[in-house]
Amino acid sequence: MTDIQVLKGHIIYTKEKDAFEVHENSYIVIKEGTVRGIHDTLPEVYRYVPVMDYGNALIIPSFIDLHIHAPQYMQMGVGLNLGLIDWLNQYTFKNEAKFEDVAYAKKVYPRFVDALYQNGTLRSCIFATIHKESTRELVKALENKRLSAYVGKVNMNQNAPDELLETTEESIRETMGFIEAIGDSEYVKPIITPRFAPSCTSDLMHQLGQLSHDRSIPIQTHLAETKREIDWVMSLFPDSKNYSHVYKDHQLYGDQKSLMAHTIYLSEDELEMAKNDNIFLVHCPNSNLNLTSGIMPVTTCIDKGLQVGMGSDVGAGHKIGMHHTITSAIQCSKMRHVLNPEERILKESEAFYLATKMNGRFFGKVGSFEEGYLFDALIVKDPDDLIEELTPLERLQRFLYCGGPDSIIGRYLEGCSI
Ligand code: GUN
Ligand code: FE
Structure with missing residues (x-):
């Protein structure tokens, strides 16, 4: 025995x-x-x-976080007076550019991983930066602490400062190199991570979709977080029917297991798509409050039978511990209920279920x-x-x-x- x-x-x-x-x-x-x-x-x-x-x-x-940005650990709480696009341009991209320097990654990533461990988040889906070597440091830190994670080398080839842009060819080559480098790690698996549609050309997204399909690798990205972002996406990709279709048209939506963070402003058509394609919608309430993005109609999505998980979205979220995300989700649903009494409040048991059993579905039977x-x-x-x-x-x-x-x-x- x-x-x-x-x-x-x-x-x-x-x-x-x-x-x-x-x-x-x-x-x-x-x-x-x-x-x-x-x-x-x-x-x-x-x-x-x-x-x-x-x-x-x-x-x-134990807790599972389906959406978190490791390089933003030192940036938690900074610049949160801004909305998403200004926050990205004025703080986040500058901060992420520092990870070109592997020595910096070696300082930040073990601290980030220790914070996950301390707060009881033993599995997570993590965005790193565009930098392959620094992202490998994140993988090492997770392995050292024996935490389970999907880690994505981020892909970006447009609409950011030069120091945070790759060519399409580099982006694909480095992503493949990262996938090879992880190999058969016991703890960490790769995940295809186009930052969000505005950061990637159609050509890059097509190639990432193909890669995800060929290697059966899951996908994580951001979707419908703010109205300004949605207008921008539709002006960049006018041939797609809606924001969700921008990803679907590039095989980055539902072909493999797919995490879509935020999803505050999905149309009825998009909610239907998400249901049919088994998409994981990832609710990130603290981030949404901090960046004045809005509040996801979480109970409406649950009652429509959608798969809804949760994420801290550090650094737009200011707390790593998922217990903070759980309580923030409850508080946010209460405010939606006050403004629209037809929308019901998220129960405590339900919020706990999202951060454990629902989030766990992404990893298997956990x-x-x-x-x-x-x-x-x-x-x-x-x-x-x-x-x-x-x-x-x-x-x-x-x-x-x-x-x-x-x-x-x-x-x-x-x-x-x-
Ligand atoms: N959309 C694109 N990049 C980001 C990011 O780093 N954080 C959040 N919250 N939204 C994004
Ligand atoms: Fe995010």
Whole structure:
């Protein structure tokens, strides 16, 4: 029974979006990194397995971030008085150009990865910059910390300062080089990452779409984040029916698993497209508030049966911890509800479900503690012992709104303590 582990504590997760599953003082049995079952008394067959007893701590699925920019780590909170396009031009592109220097990447990326680890984000989908060698430093930092991620070398060949532009040929060559360099890394996989339509010519997007198709590599980009951006995209690509079609017309939408960040302003046609093409819409509420982008109609999208995940979108988002994204999504849905009472509020269980089980779908069977799921987990214990005045579910609520790294006392990825 050496491949069996048993952990004890207050186990909480979301099998369905509408309710938390709460198992107080229970045992979770894990075999070869995969959940086998949850029991309130430990079955006889496991009597010789040592129990890892976490006492009064919570055992919850670890967090997954479906949209985050690693190079923007040092830029979090800076220049957020601007809207998206001005923020990109005045701060972000200048900051990202610094990653031409691999020595700079070696300083920033381990700090970024440590912040993911500290905040309990054990899997993520990450934008790097256009620079292949610096992006490899990000991969190394993730591997060193044993965090799972999809990492994209960003593609940009127009509408940015010269120092952040590639030729089409360079962009494809370096992307292929990056994919080769990752090889069969145990922790990190490549993802095709055209920054957003304004940054890429039609020729570049066609070639990226082909590459994604030929190698079965997923795609991540931005879609319909602000009105000004949408007008710009439609003027750059007048032959496409709408913004979503700009990507679809280049095989960058739905041919492979596709993450579309923001999606605040999708038309009815585009919502239908997203549903038919199994697109992951990634809600990034903190970023949307900070850049005055708008608020995604998240419950409307969920109720239409769309796949909705969540991202911190650091650095336009100012907090790495996904518990901040969860609570911000709830707050944002409340404000939409105030302005339009027909739109319902996102429940707590639902927001938690998005950041764990829904986001986990992008990685496979992760984000839940149902049988057959990989055991990715956080052990959560508020440092203040008065916390025991609260029920386990109330403690989780308090952690989501007020907690942070100080409350995370253990981390498991696929059954391994990391
Ligand atoms: N659209 C294109 N690039 C970016 C970026 O870096 N952040 C956000 N929030 N939106 C973008
Ligand atoms: Fe983003």
